[in-house]
Amino acid sequence: MTLTLYFAPLACSLATRIALYEAGSDAGFVEVDTRTQTTEDGRDYHALHALGLVPLLETADGDLLAENAAVLQYVAEHYPAAKLAPTDARGRARLHQWLCFIGTELHKQVFVPLLDRKAPPEVKAYALAKAAVPLAWVDAHLTDRELLFDTFTIADAYLFTVLNWAQVTPIKLAQWPAIAAYMKRMYARPTVARAFAEERALFVRELERRGEPLPAVTA
Amino acid sequence: MTLTLYFAPLACSLATRIALYEAGSDAGFVEVDTRTQTTEDGRDYHALHALGLVPLLETADGDLLAENAAVLQYVAEHYPAAKLAPTDARGRARLHQWLCFIGTELHKQVFVPLLDRKAPPEVKAYALAKAAVPLAWVDAHLTDRELLFDTFTIADAYLFTVLNWAQVTPIKLAQWPAIAAYMKRMYARPTVARAFAEERALFVRELERRGEPLPAVTA
Numbered sequence: 001m002t003l004t005l006y007f008a009p010l011a012c013s014l015a016t017r018i019a020l021y022e023a024g025s026d027a028g029f030v031e032v033d034t035r036t037q038t039t040e041d042g043r044d045y046h047a048l049h050a051l052g053l054v055p056l057l058e059t060a061d062g063d064l065l066a067e068n069a070a071v072l073q074y075v076a077e078h079y080p081a082a083k084l085a086p087t088d089a090r091g092r093a094r095l096h097q098w099l100c101f102i103g104t105e106l107h108k109q110v111f112v113p114l115l116d117r118k119a120p121p122e123v124k125a126y127a128l129a130k131a132a133v134p135l136a137w138v139d140a141h142l143t144d145r146e147l148l149f150d151t152f153t154i155a156d157a158y159l160f161t162v163l164n165w166a167q168v169t170p171i172k173l174a175q176w177p178a179i180a181a182y183m184k185r186m187y188a189r190p191t192v193a194r195a196f197a198e199e200r201a202l203f204v205r206e207l208e209r210r211g212e213p214l215p216a217v218t219a
Numbered sequence: 220m221t222l223t224l225y226f227a228p229l230a231c232s233l234a235t236r237i238a239l240y241e242a243g244s245d246a247g248f249v250e251v252d253t254r255t256q257t258t259e260d261g262r263d264y265h266a267l268h269a270l271g272l273v274p275l276l277e278t279a280d281g282d283l284l285a286e287n288a289a290v291l292q293y294v295a296e297h298y299p300a301a302k303l304a305p306t307d308a309r310g311r312a313r314l315h316q317w318l319c320f321i322g323t324e325l326h327k328q329v330f331v332p333l334l335d336r337k338a339p340p341e342v343k344a345y346a347l348a349k350a351a352v353p354l355a356w357v358d359a360h361l362t363d364r365e366l367l368f369d370t371f372t373i374a375d376a377y378l379f380t381v382l383n384w385a386q387v388t389p390i391k392l393a394q395w396p397a398i399a400a401y402m403k404r405m406y407a408r409p410t411v412a413r414a415f416a417e418e419r420a421l422f423v424r425e426l427e428r429r430g431e432p433l434p435a436v437t438a
Contacts, residue, residue: 050356051324061309067323069288070315077308089296090280096289103319104286105270108327113345122341126332137269 003027003078004058005071006048008034009203010164012068012107013055014195018157019072021191023079031202032056035210068107069099072154084154091149098148098155105134107162114169131171139176146185160186164196168215222246222297223277224290225267227253228422229383231287231326232274233414237376238291240410242298250421251275254429287326288318291373303373310368317367317374324353326381333388350390358395365404379405383415387434 005020005027007013011034020027031040037052039045049056049066056064057071060078065071073095076085085095113119113127138159141148148155163183166173174180186192207214224239224246226232230253239246250259256271258264268275268285275283276290279297284290292314295304304314332338332346357378360367367374382402385392393399405411426433 050359051352059312063309063312065312065316067316067319069319070312073315074312077311090282092296093278093282093284093289093293096292097284097286099319100286100288100322103323104327108323109331112328119345120341122339123345126338126342133270140269 001058001060001062003060003075004030006030006032006039006045006054006056006058007199008032008054009199009206011054012158012161013071014164014199015068015154015157015161016055016057016071016075017195017199018160018192019075019084019154021195022084022152022157023075023082025075025079033206068158069103072099072158076154083151084157086149086153094149095153095155099158101134102155102158102162105130106138106159110134110171111162111165111169114171115165128170135171135173135176135179139178142178142182145178147182152189156186157192160192220277220279220281222279222294223249225249225251225258225264225273225275225277226418227251227273228418228425230273231377231380232290233383233418234287234373234376234380235274235276235290235294236414236418237379237411238294238301238303238373240414241303241371241376242294242301244294244298252425287377288322291318291377295373302370303376305368305372313368314372314374318377320353321374321377321381324349325357325378329353329390330381330384330388333390334384347389354390354392354395354398358397361397361401364397366401371408375405376411379411 003020003025005013005016007017007029009031017029032038032045032054034052034054037045046052048064051066053066055068055071056066057074059065059074065074073085086092110127110131113123147153148159160183163173163179173183187196204214222239222244224232224235226236226248227250236248251257251264251273253271253273256264265271267283270285272285274287274290275285276293278284278293284293292304305311329346329350332342366372367378379402382392382398392402406415423433
């Protein structure tokens with residue numbers, strides 16, 4: 001059974017699209033409007049996933065798997081030849097650490113409130129004040145490194161996806177030189193460039209459909 | 220080499236203490252005052268972990284491993300006989316889903332701001348408004364179930380630890396009957412009861428040392 005990824009353009013599900021492209025997967029993609037909770041083929045997304053969040057992956061067993069770290073690890077295990085995750089015990093532990101760190105310290109703590117149209121200014125200020133410590137930690141790790149591990153992993157796909165959102169927030173990644181250089185390499189990586197370009201086009205189409213202005217971005 | 224857990228009383232590191240007790244581990248424990256960033260033996264915790272967060276686990280290899288989901292999975296792998304994590308592919312995927320869900324939707328999104336003394340009221344209100352959907356999802360899963368999986372796993376240790384904090388927040392778990400019944404079973408489980416009693420005593424001692432009043436709790 002072919003995998004199917006339920007995604008929203010430029011949401012955290014972009015990380016899984018990148019991982020699938022890295023693996024040369026023939027997965028299918030179904031776009032979800034998370035505001036209306038409707039899939040592009042007119043289904044009620046809430047009936048598929050009661051939390052209404054993306055990503056959601058229909059697995060080879062026909063299961064519906066949610067949560068970014070779980071979906072990414074499933075893809076890495078499903079395509080072992082792509083080596084998208086370390087398989088030794090120490091490497092696995094470090095992968096779990098990175099996935100958890102990116103998901104909690106960056107994604108949920110900093111970026112979700114900053115990206116939420118309905119979050120009041122106090123909430124955005126609180127989230128913004130939490131950004132410097134974890135970003136400095138990432139920057140220190142990436143100094144003199146090309147990637148989070150020695151080769152490209154699902155943690156890079158996730159980190160890129162989350163840090164890409166900085167463009168539409170007050171966070172200026174240029175103040176962390178190793179992060180800025182890492183992101184430049186990521187935007188140039190063929191699988192990332194392809195996934196990003198495709199989802200950016202879908203994102204623009206989504207905004208046009210909603211009659212909303214395009215955010216000012218630099219990349 | 221014996222494992223060593225750096226923890227703060229009743230913080231999310233409690234989940235790892237529970238897992239270690241389930242495994243009959245001889246791990247050592249080092250208390251951390253996360254406000255002063257000092258260990259109980261007078262060391263600078265920031266020098267051990269630049270993010271200053273607990274848990275931190277010194278592993279059998281002498282590595283320092285951070286992030287709750289990573290530390291819990293390390294303990295589960297280190298003590299396979301305790302069967303604290305499913306080992307089949309579908310079970311592992313579901314475990315990843317639960318760990319990620321608890322860490323992001325509950326721990327980081329809802330409880331961290333509610334427990335933060337310095338969070339302004341708007342931030343607490345925003346966090347509180349996010350509680351009902353994930354808690355209803357947990358409640359639905361736990362209806363007619365004893366545990367998250369068929370047997371006790373690190374996901375139960377984590378879920379208990381996070382939901383225990385509800386006591387000092389406006390979240391009343393009694394409105395979700397399956398969660399309330401689950402928590403009652405958890406408080407009665409010997410390893411959980413022992414870990415909770417020990418850390419509650421340390422928590423009280425910490426408050427006394429800081430000259431702060433005890434929070435009003437029901438359990």
